[in-house]
Amino acid sequence: MTTLPQDHPPHDAGGRFDGPVMREEHEAAHWEKEADAIRMLLAGHRLFTTDESRRMQEQLDSATYWAMPYYERWILAFSSLLIEKGTLPEAALLAEEARLRAEGLDRVEGAPAGHHHHHDDHDHDHDHDHDEDHPYQEDHDAAETVLSPLRLRGMAVRNLLLAKGILTPGEIREEIARMDARGPHNGAALVVRAWTDPDFARRLAEDAVAAAAELGLDSAGTKLAALFNTAQRHHLVVCTLCSCYPRSILGRPPAWYKSRAYRARAVRDPRGILAEFGTTLPEGTELRVHDSNAELRYLVVPARPAGTEGWDPARLATLVTRDSMIGVTPAASP
Numbered sequence: 001m002t003t004l005p006q007d008h009p010p011h012d013a014g015g016r017f018d019g020p021v022m023r024e025e026h027e028a029a030h031w032e033k034e035a036d037a038i039r040m041l042l043a044g045h046r047l048f049t050t051d052e053s054r055r056m057q058e059q060l061d062s063a064t065y066w067a068m069p070y071y072e073r074w075i076l077a078f079s080s081l082l083i084e085k086g087t088l089p090e091a092a093l094l095a096e097e098a099r100l101r102a103e104g105l106d107r108v109e110g111a112p113a114g115h116h117h118h119h120d121d122h123d124h125d126h127d128h129d130h131d132e133d134h135p136y137q138e139d140h141d142a143a144e145t146v147l148s149p150l151r152l153r154g155m156a157v158r159n160l161l162l163a164k165g166i167l168t169p170g171e172i173r174e175e176i177a178r179m180d181a182r183g184p185h186n187g188a189a190l191v192v193r194a195w196t197d198p199d200f201a202r203r204l205a206e207d208a209v210a211a212a213a214e215l216g217l218d219s220a221g222t223k224l225a226a227l228f229n230t231a232q233r234h235h236l237v238v239c240t241l242c243s244c245y246p247r248s249i250l251g252r253p254p255a256w257y258k259s260r261a262y263r264a265r266a267v268r269d270p271r272g273i274l275a276e277f278g279t280t281l282p283e284g285t286e287l288r289v290h291d292s293n294a295e296l297r298y299l300v301v302p303a304r305p306a307g308t309e310g311w312d313p314a315r316l317a318t319l320v321t322r323d324s325m326i327g328v329t330p331a332a333s334p
Contacts, residue, residue, distance in 0.1 A: 019261045021276055025254055035071040035154050036252065037175035039078050041167055048081040050294045054242060056080045070243070070258055072150040079157050088160050096156035105155070106147045182251040186217055187299055188320035190226070190249070191331075192313045195304040201228070208299065212249065220248035223296045229303045229330070233286045236274070236327035237298045238266035244292035246299050250322060257326065267291065277328040300324065302331040 028036070043050060056077035057065070068076070082088040100106055147155070161167045190212060194201040204211040208224040224246055227235035239245065240263050245253035256262050266273050270289050274281065281287060290298045302324040308316060311334075319332040 018265070021256050021259060021261045021265070021273065023254075023256045023276075025256070028252060031151055031154065032071040033176045033179070034158065034172060035074050036179060037172050038154075038158060038161070038167065039074050040179075041171055041175055042078055042082075042161075045166070047085065047087060047166075048078070052081055053077045054294070057242075066260060068150070070255075072148065072154075075150045075154040075157070079153050082157065087166070088157065088164075092160060093153070093156055096159055097152055100152060100155060100159075106152050108145050108147065179247070179251060182248065184250055184320070184322040184325065185317070186215075186249050186251075187246070187322070187325045188317040189215055189313075190217070190299065191301050191320045191325065192316045194226070194228075194301050195316060196313065201301075204301070217249055219246075219297075222246075222248065222294075224249065224299060225290075225296060226299050226301050227288075227290060227327070228301045229327070231282070231285070231303065233288060234281055234327065235298070235300050236266060236270050236287065236289045237292060237300060238263060238289060239292040240264070240267060241291075241293070244294055244297060246297040249299060250325060254322070274328060277323065279329050300327040302327075302329075305331050305334055307334045 042048065057073045083090045162169065194204050200211060204226045205228060208226040209219045212219055212224060229235055243253055243258040245257060267289055270287055292298055305319055321329065321332060323329040324331045
């Protein structure tokens with residue numbers, strides 16, 4: 001294992017860690033989607049900035065940072081900022097956590113956590129109740145019997161934000177639905193249009209935000225850059241400091257993209273990373289690695305596979321995968 005320089009904060013993973021990229025994936029659990037939505041909504045209401053949220057996470061010690069699940073770090077960050085700024089008094093948050101424990105709502109018995117039904121003075125959002133329109137999806141960690149302290153804190157923050165009218169159940173519901181609707185199919189539409197329309201490809205290269213808007217895709221305030229793979233040059237995207245990703249186009253990033261091994265090795269051993277995904281570049285191909293940040297996100301436009309002449313857009317879109325738009329694989333072969 002690489003020795004960590006003592007003057008580097010734990011989140012600065014670029015080049016510092018070894019190990020394979022663990023590529024197991026799971027559908028985001030409801031509590032993860034909710035944490036994601038609350039963080040985005042609070043930032044949208046200008047209650048804190050992305051830099052402030054990252055500061056809260058980056059000041060953790062290395063052992064705590066890497067042991068804490070990704071969305072629990074988000075809960076830690078936004079709850080700490082709400083306390084720091086006086087939006088939610090710490091005493092009120094602790095009291096709500098105590099109430100949840102006293103009522104047994106920190107227990108996971110049967111239905112996934114967060115699906116308990118109860119009545120109290122708080123305005124709870126039951127959009128995830130089990131009914132025909134909203135069948136619940138069991139959380140990936142539903143085998144747990146007690147919520148972690150930060151998952152419980154996330155519930156408490158949510159309850160207080162709703163009770164104070166800072167957020168509404170509808171806002172949280174809509175934000176989750178908005179992010180669920182985003183995904184690789186949006187990126188595939190951009191790629192296919194670039195493959196089939198040289199003028200659009202030029203516009204995408206010059207101003208990806210404006211080109212995406214032509215297809216009704218909103219970059220949500222971040223700058224988007226399109227990177228075109230060719231026979232001579234291959235692009236690979238990473239975020240060594242966090243998880244910056246074109247979420248407004250591709251949706252939530254995969255777990256492996258946020259992992260320590262990928263964030264570290266993509267800049268030190270990019271060809272080794274590609275090999276783990278089954279990608280071997282032809283001899284002489286230049287490999288460029290692009291490190292994303294909070295203001296700039298990258299979308300790889302994979303080279304169009306040979307043998308697809310005359311294909312219609314829908315058929316071409318089946319060849320464009322999420323991984324090919326990150327750059328760890330080429331487009332699928334026809």
